[in-house]
Amino acid sequence: MKKFKALYAFMLAFFSAESLVEDGKINLSEDQKQKLQDALGPKTKLDDVVDAMNQELADAAAKDEDDTDQQLVDLKKEAMDMLKAHGLAAEDAEEAIEDPKKAAAESGDIKQILSGLLEHNKKTDKMLETLLKAPEEDTPLATGNRNNLKDMHSKTHFLGTGKAYDAFESRPWNQRAAGLRNGPTDFMAEDGTELQTLKGDIDLYHRQNPSAVNSLFRDLIGLPDFWTLVSNVDDKIATANIVSAEVSQARKLPYLAKNKQLIQPEENKVFPVQVDITHQGYFLQKIEASWLNMMNKEGSSPFKMSFVQFLLVELDKKVRQEDRKVAINGVFVKTPNNATVAGRAIHRGDGLLVQLWKAYWYDAKFRIANMGAPTTTNIVDYVKDVIENNIPEESKNAEGMVFYLSPYWMRRYKERKRQLFGLDNNYNGKEVNEIENYLNFRFVTLRDLEGSNFMFITDENNIKLYENKPGEKSMYRFQNILRDTHIFADYKWGAGFDHIGTKVKDTDPEAFKVQTVWANMPPYLQDMSVTLYDDATGEVALPYSNIHLGNGWSTNLDTISNTFAGQIVKIKGDTTSSGNVTDDGNITLTGDADWSIASGGTLTLLVNADKTLTEIKRTTTPATAPVADTSYVDSIDATNGSEFDFTGVANDVLDEILNGFEGQQIVVNGGAGGTVTINDVAGNIEVASEAVLADGADNITFVLVDGVWTEVARTIAA
Known part of the structure; x- marks a missing residue:
């Protein structure tokens, strides 16, 4: 009886229904039947359950309502208490308890509720146990x-x-x-019991939820969702492309074969990745506390998130961001087996841009019609010109063409197109994301192109992501040594093109000059200096044009290889390294003077036709970020800083203070070259009295109040 009562109440709550009975029988829609059958599982047949419940309803209906005794009234009260707990209005429940017959007359539901609370057969009891044990998925x-x-x-x-x-x-x-x-959990316990349990739980979660793990971490990557993820790539994967020259010809007497075909593979690979994390128990406790904080949100999705899933997400957030960055901007640098310095994430593997860079400069697999740099004024026409000046006619009309660019240039394109189309009476704003006359092209922004003018075009199916074992990249292992928790994972990851272009000789047929990637300018990596390890040979095979001799470099560098004629090579030093760049190999330095790596400056070289390198210029101090100009003569821009120095050479007057925000404070100093006089300027400057700043020791402090720079303090020698 108790289990059947719970079943009926559960069904009402399950479907958010006031009644599931119509004309004396259980009435379920096809959708309700399917949902309930899914909850019951394949071992229990819903039809049997419904038949049994209908029989109970028929038995209850056969009873004379006048025979209702105190036991039935008590049963009704118990049922009302239970249903009220599931959302029945309090006044409705109380009315039904006080006068069951009246409630029945008004609602017509009393028989259904009573019959739903009768004792059920053993088969239904078994079904109930199965139902109550099975969780609703969400x-x-x-x-x-x-x-x-x-x-x-x-x-x-x-x-x-x-x-x-x-x-x-x-x-x-x-x-x-x-x-x-x-x-909180003591993750630092000496026996490591909790940690080992957590480790086993994570392993189990991966085995039981492989598809959930894959989709979860794919979502965290942040790359275009139409890029295909190819699994089970152990090392390399090659896609062969065949290009055919002309075959047909006019009919004639002799047999003259003219078919020429060229097959070239495009080889991509996955790169081994290592994740090493060391936590004290304190940090795992903080993650546990964060999870509990998420749990205390009524109705939010974290109610269904268990700790192992949450922990995986927290561990993986940064790693997945790095997967995204490597897929676009990565440059592979081999880490020596005796390395004592952890390598940079960006050097885990070769990304799309360095692959294009190598294909353009080394392999000549594709060509460009250099369009120069885009501007905020020409960006709309610039995009169209990139297509028309680079892509052959047959490809201009192909479906699924994607124009990749940075978020910055996408915003500038939208702004400029709104300005241009604002003069068109038919403009409705929908066209702002379209390329004029090229509706088969679509824009896709890559956040890791931000800061770059480089743009490229290819087919939507041409870029692939590669991994080895699905879910492997989030398969973490735990060790507890002394009072530290060590977490580590190993996986393989890569990205590449199915086809970039065909490398051909000048004597080959024009038809062989096929490419599937087009760009607005030669490929480059924005502000990238590849950090190398010192292998003590004094030689470097360039992975990219710009290199950084860090990681404790200590050997003299005299030879550079893997270059191309006309290449500009920049070598960035490091104040924590030692050694020099010398001219003992294929490098020619100005004045035969060695360049100190420890200076932290930059040595710029040009690759000659014979692959030797000649110095163009050098710096001997580390580069510093540009500093805003905080000097003034008669005008100050408050956005440039918080303290300003007079640089005039005669007596002058401060005419204005521009920009700034409400409450901002600045200090205006005098200078050594002359005096500066500050008086009230209507609506802009307000001083207590005329101030003459005779030298650098004299100053006035202003605060922007209600749009006026108001004096709040001064230091002026008498």
């Missing part, structure tokens, strides 16, 4: 207030999922989330 059953997390769980499992990694036993984090304990 919204676990709550028998009370969702703000009270104790109501969200079974006796043995967090959220009642039945999953091993959500069990309470030996899992303090799950107990804490369910309100069964208050203290």
Whole structure:
């Protein structure tokens, strides 16, 4: 009886219904039947359950209402209490309790409610046990207030999922989330029990939820979702492309074969990646606390997120960002086996841009019609010209063409097109993302092109992402040594093009000169200096034009290889390194003077036709960020800084202070070259009295109040 009563109440709550009975029978829509059958599972047939319940309804209907005794009234009261807990209005429940017959006459539901509370047969009881144990996928059953997390769980499992990694036993984090304990988990315990349990839970989660793991971490990558992810690539993958010259000809007597074909593979690879993390138990406790904080949000999706899933997300957020950056801007640098300095994430593998750079400069696989740099004024016509000046006619009309550019230039394109189309009476704003006369092209922004003028075009299916084992990149392993927790993972990752272009000789047929990537200018990496390791040979094979001799470099560098004629090579020093760049190999330095790597400056070289290198210029100090000009003569721009020095050479007057924000404070100093006089300027400057700043020691402090720079202090020698 008790289980059947709970079943009927559960069905009402499950479907948010006031009644599931019509004309004396259980009435379920096809959609409701499917949802309930999914919850019951394949071992229990919903039709049998419904038939049994209908029989009970028929038996209840056969009873004379006049025979209702006190026991039936008590049963009704018990049912009303239960249904009220599931959302029945209090006044409706009380009315039904006080006068069941009246409620029946008004609502017509009394027989359905009573019949739903009769004792059911053993088969239905077994079905009930199965139903109550099975969790609803997205919204676990709550028998009370969702703000009270104790109501969200079974006796043995967090959220009642039945999953091993959500069990309470030996899992303090799950107990804490369910309100069964208050203290944080001691991840630093000497026996490491909790840590080993967590490790096993993560392994189990990966095995039981492989598709969820893949989709979860794909979403965190932040690359275009139409790029295909290719799995099971152990090292390299090649895509062969065949190009055919003319075949047909006019009919004639002799047999003269003219077919020529060229097959070239495009080889891509995955690069091994290593993740090493060391946590003290304190940091794992902070992650646990963050998870619990997310759990305390009524109705939010974290209700269905277990600790192992949350921990994976937190561990992976930065790594997935780095996957994205490497896919676009990565340049591979081999880390020596005896390395004592951790390598940079951006040097895990070769990204799309360096692949294009090599294909253009070394392999001559594609050509460009150099369009110069875009401007905010010409950007709309510039985009169209890139297409028309680079892409052959047959490709201009192909479907699925993608124009990749930075978010900055996408914004400038929209702004400029609004300005141009604003004069068109038919303009409705929808065309702002379209390329005029090229509706088969679409824009896609890559955030890692930000700061770059480089743009490229290719087919939407031409770029692939590669991995080895699905889910491997988020398969973390744990070790507890002394008071530290070590977390590590290994996986393989890469990105590449199915086809860039065909490298051909000048004597080959024109038809062989086929390319599937087009660009507005030669490929380049924005402000990238590739940090190298010192292999003590004194030689460097350039992975890119700009290199940084860091990581404790200590050997003299005299030879540079893997270059091309006309290449500009920049060598950036490091104040923590030692050694010199010398002219003992294929490098010619100005005045035969060695260049100190420890200076932290930059040595710029030009590659000659014979692959030797000649110095163009050098600096001997580290580069510094540009500093805003805070000097003034008669006008100050408050956005340039907080303290300004007079640089005039005669007596002058401060005419204005521009820009600034309400409440901003600046200090205006005098100077050594002359005097500056400051008086009131209507609506702009307000001083207590005329001030003459005779030298650098004299100054006035202003604060912007109601749009006026108002004096609040002065230091002027008498």
